[in-house]
Amino acid sequence: MLGEACTTHHIDVTDEQMNLFVSDLMGHMTLREKIGQLNLPSGGDITTGTVKNGKLSEMIRKQEIGGFFNVKGIDKIYELQRLAVEESRLKIPLLVGADVIHGYETIFPIPLALSCSWDTLAVEKMARISAIEASADGINWTFSPMVDICRDARWGRIAEGSGEDPYLGSLMAKAYVRGYQGKNLQQNDEILSCVKHFALYGASESGRDYNTVDMSRLRMYNEYLAPYKAAVDAGVGSVMSSFNIVDGIPATANKWLLSDLLRKEWGFKGLLVTDYNSIAEMSSHGIAPLKEASVRSLQAGTDMDMVSFGFLNTLEESLQSGEVTEEQINTACRRVLEVKYKLGLFDNPYKYCDTLRASKQLYTTEHRSIARSIASETFVLLKNEKSLLPISAKGKIALIGPMANARNNMCGMWSMMCNPSKHRTLLEGMRSAIGNKGEVLYAKGSNIFYDENREKTATGMRPLDRGDNQTLLKEALQTADRADVIVAALGECSEMSGESASRTTLEIPDAQRDLLKALVKTGKPVVLLLFTGRPLVLTEEAVNIPSILNVWFGGSEAGDAIADVLFGKVNPSGKLTTSFPRSVGQLPLYYNSHNTSRPDPDKNVFNRYTSNYLEDSNEPLYPFGYGLSYTHFQYDNMVLSSNVLKKGEKLTVSVIVTNKGNYDGCEVVQLYLHDIYADVVRPVKELKDFKRIFLKKGESREVRFVITEEDLKFYNSNLQYIYETGDFEVMVGTNSRDIQSKTFFAE
CATH class of the missing domain: 2.60.40.10 (Immunoglobulins)
Incomplete structure (x- = not known):
């Protein structure tokens, strides 16, 4: 994939009118105003008081920022944009960013689940709807897609990518970019896409977030870089550098990575922004304090500093001391202004501030219907002994488990813009589907974890009501005793995957595991609906549970979509894009591995002097590409x-x-x-x-x-x-x- 020619989807950065306009504007800008364009603060962190009088507003008036993110609401965004174009000296409009990862108010399945559809048209449609909704609420820039290849399920951000394969990941990357940016960014529902995290972030050692990455150039080119380049070839307008080091240097300050590879070798001419506070965090890496880190980042090719204020507060001094040049500052400033020009913000600063759109295009019936349909494509049937699934929509069905009625956990990580009060739970979806033909009985059954503190850490911003462990189990068994079939809704809660959600064990949490064993002992047929943002270790479940349907986190319409598949209205077709391990000791695990000098000749017979484990097979429990059907x-x-x-x-x-x-x-x-x-x-x-x-x-x-x-x-x-x-x-x-x-x- 890395060798293919660039496509024709590039925004033409040689446009003569744009160059003349930007050059003329920069000719009127002071040094401070140019550096201000390189500053990207979080509006959520520095907005104080009213929008009109907050700290962010004062920075806008002084033209000390090029954009902001983490502000939701068309009225707030309109007012901030108004300050930029009516109360500042040069009236330069603002970029408005947001982490629109898998939907805005209509939430789609998490990206890892979306990749399991193997349906690039569905992913492009998801991104298109996301752009329509985000732009209707004032957003013109999304920090998506994340295209990091990941082969270690301990890393929580595996949930945000498209799995372990560079070919499939490349196709998905292009689909996201096409969906977000549309044809040419000229329509008011087309927004700037930002591919991340450049580069190699998914290979963090031991699956621990923000951790070290170290690999050969050969491995980079053959196994990890392809999806980033695919996004560049699709014309992505911006790139975000990663937290990790590359060749011992933080990516944010790595000249080979950002300038030699991305810009010179691949021809990327768009905007390059840091990840959150990554310039300041170079001090923690042991590379440099803020002033020197800012110099190194600018020299490496970074254009925009996210929240560290290193560029804004140190570059003037560094210019005076000769550590950076005015040409370097001008180059970065020009790229920020070019993106605003391409978005049409200079022609119409209020292009993304149409309040009528906000009232009509968020969480619409049409968008919800599409989200429901796409969600049903992402579920992966892992086991279906004696064709237990689909179950009949009649009789008495016991729905048991902490995820059965967890309204605020259906959407998964990176869904800050959703409104769970509008969403159906799985319980509500099943009861709606079965109508008066049968009865869905319910019991929570268990907490996520036995330990309250451990559960509090795991659930984060989306906690679940806890009950007494023994009482919950007793209620579950009483409910199961009245039913013909048991549906167990178990697994991770939504905040157990995503950023800063690394795990050292990958089994279903303890309280739920014991609940599942108790349900099996009843002798009733059991269907496991697995909620997860990553591959889990399911060795016991694969032996003891008749049917396992992996539903990931399906988004705002998950309750109905799961019911559609559970009762056979939709036949599951998802295929895994990550290998499911037999144990955490196999990680990292991926299908496209290299043979060793002593490959195992017989996978069923132990041979000590081959490359294998004493305790278990080398093979995954469920391989890449796996998924059953009815x-x-x-x-x-x-x-x-x-x-x-x-x-x-x-x-x-x-x-x-x-x-x-x-x-x-x-x-x-x-x-x-x-x-x-x-x-x-x-x-x-x-x-x-x-x-x-x-x-x-x-x-x-x-x-x-x-x-x-x-x-x-x-x-x-x-x-x-x-x-x-x-x-x-x-x-x-x-x-x-x-x-x-x-x-x-x-x-």
């Missing part, structure tokens, strides 16, 4: 159009897929490649293409893939993007484990 898809033998891929030509791979079950459904047919011998060690398999197809029961379809030289390319030991002649293995299947394969020779 129906069964049969793959006939794959066929290659030739056993030789001639130079400059194509090779076709085809397979017949048949829906052999009793339900219509979607299947994601996946194609993988393996370069058998190469200049550097290549992964055992790499996703190169997939097709998401819908088949009615009994229907067959030929699925065709085309392989070209581009699919064979990689970065060699000299970081040249090439392919080598030789043998390749091509694999097709329903997931990365259950595949059929053939070989071909590439000339």
Whole structure:
């Protein structure tokens, strides 16, 4: 992916009118005003008193900020923008940012769940709706998408990305950018996208947030950088640097990363902003105090300083001492102004302040319907013994678990703009779906954790009411005793994943685990609805629970969407984009790994002197690409159009897929490649293409893939993007484990 040519979606930064306008404006700006454009404070942190008289307002009047974020409400934003264009000297409009991660007021599934749809059109639609709603409420800049590759489920921010694969992650990155930015940023419902975190943040050591990252350039180019570049190629208007170090230097001040790679090699010409306070935090890294850190960040290519005030408070002095140049300040200022020009803010500063839109385009019936439909595509059926699911919408169903009636936990992390009071709980969704045909009984069953303090830490801003542990369990068993089938709504609460939510253990929390065991002992059939923002360790559950449906955190419409799948109105079609481990000791874990010098020849027999573990298999519990359906898809033998891929030509791979079950459904047919011998060690398999197809029961379809030289390319030991002649293995299947394969020779 890193070697592909840039697309035509770029905003034309050579536009002569823009250059003339910005140059003329900068000719009238003082040094202080230029540096002010590089300052991005959090409005939520420094707004005091009324909007008109707060600290933020005074900074706007003095033109000491280029924008702000963390202010919600069209009226507040309108007033702040009015101050900028009516009460400041040069009337320069403001950028207004927000973390619109998976929806604004209509909340969609968390990004990791969205990736499990393998539906880039759905993700683009989600981003489009998010942009419509955010822009209707005054926002013109979103700090999304997060495209960090993550292979360690202990890292809480795995929930914000698209999983472990660079190819799929790249397609998702482009979909987000297209959705947010639209065609050319000229419409008032198109907003600036910011890809983050550049770079490598998802590889934090031990899965601990803000931690060290260290890897070779070869691994960067082949395994981690592709989604960032895909976003750049899609024309993303801004990039956010990451907290972590790269080659021993914090990304915010890493000249090779920000200037040599991002700007020179990839051709990015947009706005580069820091992450929250990352310039000031370079002191904690042991790199430099604020003044020197600000110098190093500007010299590296950073344009905008988020909340540390390092640029605003130190660059004038650094200019006088010769540590930075006026040209460097001008370059950064120009990029901020260019983004405002591209957004059309100079033509119409109130472009995103239409109060009529705010009253009509937030949390609409249409948006909610789309969110419900997309959510149902993201659920992953992990197990379905004896076709327990879907359950009949009749009789008595016991819904038990702390997530069953947790209204404020359905949306997951990064959903500050949602209003949970408007959302249905799972209990309400199931009761609405079943109507008068049956009865849904309810018991909370347990707390999240036995320990109150541990639960308080885990639930954060979205706490749940606690009860007595023994009383809750007793009520659960009494409720289960009256039911025909038990649905257990368990797992993580919403704040247990996301930023600063790293975990050392990945099992379902203790109180819920014991509840589940007690429910199984009743002898009633049990369906586990798993709420989670990351892969969990489910080794016991995989053995003892008949059916497991992973519903992630499905957003504001999760209650109804889960009911749709639970009762069979929708056939689940999600496929995992992260490997589920057997134990935390396997992490980091990912399907596209390298063979060692002693790979395990027999996965079912222990061989001490191979690369393995004493206690368990190397294999994941549920592999990348895995996901069941209520129906069964049969793959006939794959066929290659030739056993030789001639130079400059194509090779076709085809397979017949048949829906052999009793339900219509979607299947994601996946194609993988393996370069058998190469200049550097290549992964055992790499996703190169997939097709998401819908088949009615009994229907067959030929699925065709085309392989070209581009699919064979990689970065060699000299970081040249090439392919080598030789043998390749091509694999097709329903997931990365259950595949059929053939070989071909590439000339």
